[in-house]
Amino acid sequence: MRVQERFLRYISIDTTSDEACADCPSSKNQWVLARELEQEMKELGLSDVRVDEHCYVYGFIPANAENAPAIGLIAHMDTSDAVPGGPMHARILRYEGGDVVLNKEKGIVMKAADYPSLADKIDKDLIVTDGTTLLGGDDKAGVAEIMTFCEYVLTHPEYRHGKICVGFTPDEEIGRGADLFDVAGFGADFAYTLDGGEISEMEYENFNAASARVTVHGFSIHPGSAKDKMRNAIHLAMEFDAMLPASERPEHTEGYEGFYHLNDFTGEVQRAELRYIIRDHDKQKFEQRKERIQKIAAYLNEKYGENTFELTLRDSYFNMKEKVQQKPEVVERAMNAIRACGLTPACVPIRGGTDGATLSYKGLVCPNLGTGSYNHHGVFEYACVQEMETMVEIVKKIVEAK
Ligand SMILES: [Zn+2]
Incomplete structure (x- = not known):
């Protein structure tokens, strides 16, 4: 096929994941x-095809070559909830510019002017939506490419390869895709997620990420008799x-630059809450950012009284570069392919994270590859048929025993 x-x-199949649902899968x-x-x-x-109790799908193709590494291929089944996931009205068109x-x-x-990725798609076939839903190329393009690759392997016994480990995960879009992944059972020496855009691009540098919640405890009293008594948590926040x-906010940073991002603020006189995400590619700078937040809380607690500012810092994920660099052949294989x-x-470098980052820290080094689908998380999402086909060829070259 x-x-x-x-x-x-x-x-x-509309597989939108649901952040509000604590179950796995969330939909x-x-x-x-x-x-x-x-x-x-x-x-x-x-072989050994199974869906576990949390909806992770695993399957394997035994090696037919000796001394070849066991290589994992991973894609996620859920789609973003940024726009509706269905009902889907997709069609294929020949792009003429x-x-x-x-x-x-x-x-x-x-509009071609808004989406420069279209520029090199002339005379190629694009799968698009009717502009009311997303397409789901993120990441069903990856799923389809891995399955098509498997079909090739299983119908071409002359193709030499090590063990091939396939994994499809739920709930990637809500940041939980790697949480329950069975790294030991997967048994790959290393793996790749197929979850990017451009098929010539490879990603293995991502942010170090943490979140900070600052709860501010104020003191509310009738404003008429507030003198020297009221502590307005909103002002303190x-x-x-x-x-x-201010210069280290997302809207002023790019490339490898990190940031503090205030993404939620609620407040009343009695109590206020600030929620931040902290990001940096550089591990040392990342640690400094967290220290800075801690120092601010300590300073303000000294100024306004102990426990006025309550800080909860939590690491989310780390830059996989450190892990990938320990296995340079993983990058070389993909680059050569x-x-x-x-x-x-x-x-x-990704200004975000991937499941591969979490997996890399669980012991499965896992850079991200492209899929030939674009404009993810929006109604202008599209997939390029010829690029999806080329991606299957790239995977063949990656896995082929040398
Ligand atoms: Zn994705």
């Missing part, structure tokens, strides 16, 4: 896709925030 046929089948339809993949993997002839009218009736147009450098498919590989 061609990669786009699989892709169209998978995207017809029922992820089970539907998981069961479908399980069935298909069994039909293709993968310029703007793409997605929905005449509603006047929804994907604003004072806290003002002590963080991309080159062998006629593309110029590029390594791009």
